[in-house]
Amino acid sequence: MAQRQGTGSARSHIAPEASKKQSAQKIEDKKGGRALDGIPAQHHHQTRRHVRNQFGVQRTGDIDQRTSKYGSRLEGAGGQIGAVAGFEHGDRREEGRYENYRPPEAFGWVGASMARTAASVISFLLMARIFAFAAALLLAGCTSTSLPLTPKPVTGGVLSGTLIGDPGTFNPALARRGSALEVSRLMFAGLLMPDKAGGFSPDLAADFQQAEDGRRYRVRLKPALVWSNGQPLGANDVVFSFERVYGDGRSPGSLPRGLKVSAPDEQTVEFVLPAPDFDFAAYLTLPILPAHALAEGDPLARWGLDADPTTLPVSGPFLCRGYTPNESLELAANPRYWRRPEQPYLAGIRYRIVPDRPAALARFQSGQSDTYRPSPEEYAGLAAGRSSGNYALVSGGAEQPVYLAFNLNRTAVAGKAPVASPGANWFANPAFRQGVALAIDRSRLVQEAFLNTAEAGKGTFDQDAARERLAAAGLKGGAGGVLTDAAGHKVSFEVLLDGDDPAQMRLGEGVRAQLALVGLDAQPRPLPRLVLRNRILRQKRWQAAITNPERLGAPPPASLSFWRSANPWHFFDLGDDQGTLPWQDQFDATYGNKTGASEREQLIAAHQPLVELVRPLALAAIRADVRESRFSAFESTYNGRILANIWEVQKAPPPPAEVSPAPGS
Incomplete structure (x- = not known):
């Protein structure tokens, strides 16, 4: 297929036409498995409970055997909003209700404590109320349908997508977020994959077993796996990937230290951990890389944008058919994907690469793309136009929490203190953090x-109790209503946030106004996203920040275990030669228990190392002619895409082009 060339130094990679589809027997996952060294095996589905709790999704519902239209609705009345998402799988529809909303309390800032509130802030908050009210009305009445179901799968369709920014790399080991993550997880598969229940299911694995001690895992691969170039995919590729690639400290998916793979x-x-970790299954979702293609040299230095992606041996549902930097990317169904010949049903995906979110939104609204992830500001407009645009608005549940974090590092770069005193003393006091x-x-x-x-987010709102805890931290009233410490220092600190995100800007202003009501002077400071990451992760010179590991660039497995003190994304305290504090040791110990997730919840409430603010809803707009699709926050965190079950997604193929009669015929 011809592709338009880019300008300047841009180049295109066009692959030769794919060979004819090869027939292959259908391989099904086997749920059984051998015991591991005489220890009863615990299969993958038994890990779902604690992973789901750790991710924070609370969900009730059931699966009905019935045929119905694809749909999603967000319903509510007045100040209380409930979310219901329905997804279709053949003759099954799953409904899940997310019930941890709290009814909005009556708003009305206390003017006496808002000495710093200017007219511009008042205008800002009034506009936010107007938008919020409009969004609530639209969420309450959002319904959608798709094309009627057909008993026979529709094959041969081509999905139209948009990538915001060039992928940056085609090496799946370096893909953290955005375009790179989405593309890499379409082309490369892991041993396990996230599933709709909030746990993990086999992908390249036939089954996996977890020993009772939480230290040993055994994975058995599906038989007859091959790379897209026909080379066999076996245990040597898995060992290579975990030892040479993810075992390298430079990889964003860096593994727990001391892991042994054989x-x-x-x-x-077999995987042997130095200490029990009942959440280790998340790391088995990391993409497996081909040893035969990357064994020579540095595997992390390969497959950058200078590589021809059409030549890469892949194991996922799609391979690269053509790529023009900063312009377009075309994927085609991988004829040697392990689900073939039945799936994927799509013949391919055509992406247009755009520079920013407004361009991506414009493409969706004009009908040029099939899916889009709206921001809070964009949701109301899309909800108003969904009938004429022929698309559904879908909720995938709650994403990871956004926190208000305090810098608990005791040393920074070059031995300097990360937080100037007296701020370090305030933040280190649990009573202060509890008061906040x-x-x-x-x-x-x-x-x-x-x-x-x-x-x-989780937490109790009680201003009187907040004042009591702040008093217990040694703070007392001062001039202008701002608290002071025992030495007379005004309790004033800077709160860093992502200046590229309007929702973060509003969140910072809301936190500032609320903390002012109890005498704390918190000053939001927006920074460019990359600068924010550098200040927190490298320099360690900050006081407070509104963020989470995912926003700082953590890959999914590491971001879900960031409470562990040795985790490189334990951003509020990155560790030093002074060792860990007793309460941090308690957090570490929870990973060796099957009930670790619930134990961590108790520790968070007791020590409040981070203050959970909100859990953004994962929202998506999907064209009505895209059938059998599933969208969930949990799965999207790992694979970066809207359509989690991409191999099951169906879209009618384009009609054959009409041939005009030749002149004079």
Whole structure:
């Protein structure tokens, strides 16, 4: 297929036409498995409970055997909003209700404590209320349908997508977020994959077993796996990927230290951890890389944008058919994908690469792309135009929480203190952090900052209790209503946030206003995203920040275990030679227990190392002619895409082009 060439130094990679589809027997996952060294095996589905709790999704519902139209609706009345998402799988429809909304409390800032509030801030908050009210009305009445179901799958369709920014790399080991993550997870598969239940299911693996001690895992690969170039995919590729690639400290998917990986035979891989970790299954979603193509040299220095992506041996549902930098990317169904010949049903995906979010939104609204992830500001407009645009608005549940974090590092670069005294003393005091947590009205932040497209984070709002905890931290009233410490220092600190995100800007203003009501002077400071990451992760010179590991660039497995002190994304305290504090040791110990997720919740409440603010809702707009699709926040975190079950997605192929008669015929 011809592709338009880019300008300047841009080049195109066009692959030769794919060979004819090869027939292959259907391979099904086997749920059984051998015991591991005499220890009863625990299969993958038994890890779902604690992973789901750790991710924070609370969900009730059931699966009905019935045929119905694809749909999603967000419903609510007045100040309380509930979300219901329905997804279709053949003759099954799953409905899940997310019930941890809190009804927004009556708004009305206390003027006496708002000496710093200017007319511009008042205008800002009034506009946020208007947008939030509009969003609430639209969420309450959002319904959508798709094309009627057909008993026979529709094959041969081509999905139209948009990538915001060039992928940056075609090496899946370096893909963290955005375009790179989405593309890499379409082309490369892992041993396991996230599933709709919030756990993990086999992908390249036939099954996996977890020992009772939480230290040993055994994975058995599906038989007859091959790369797209026909080379066999076996245990040696898995060992290579985990030892040479992810075992390298430079990889964003860096593994727990001391992990041992071995292959007893060509179909089996064993993982031995230095300490129990019942959440290790998340790391088995990391893409497997081909040893035969990357064994020579540095695998992390390969497959950058100077590589021809059409030549890469892949294992996922799609391979690259053509690529023009900063312009377009075309994927085609991988004829040697393990689900073939039945799936994927799509013949391919055509991406247009655009520079920013407004360009991506414009493409969707003009009908040029099939999916889009709206921001809180964009949701109301898309909801108003969904009938004429022929698309559905879908909720995938809550994403990871956004936190208010305090810098608990004791040393920074070059041995300098990361936080100037007396701020370090305030932040290190648990009573101070508990007081801050009690002062936050999270329901109000949902309405004002996220325009009702989020859930309230966990935590109690009680201003009187907040003042008591702050007094217990040694703070007392001062001039202008701002608290002071025992040495007379005004309790004033800077809160860094992502200046590239309007919702973060509103969140920062909301936190500032609420903390002012209990005498704390918190000053938001927006920074470019990359500068924010550098200040927190490299320099360690900051006081407070509104962020989370995902926003700082953590890959999915590491971001879900960031509470562990040795995790490189333990951003609020990155560790030093002074060792860990006793309460941090307690957090570390929870990863060796099957009930670790619930134990961590108790520790968070007791020590409040981070203050949970909100849990943004994952929202998506999907064209009505895209059938059998599934969207969930949990799966999207890992694979970066809207359509989690891409191999099951169906779209009617384009009609054959009409041939005009030749002149004179």
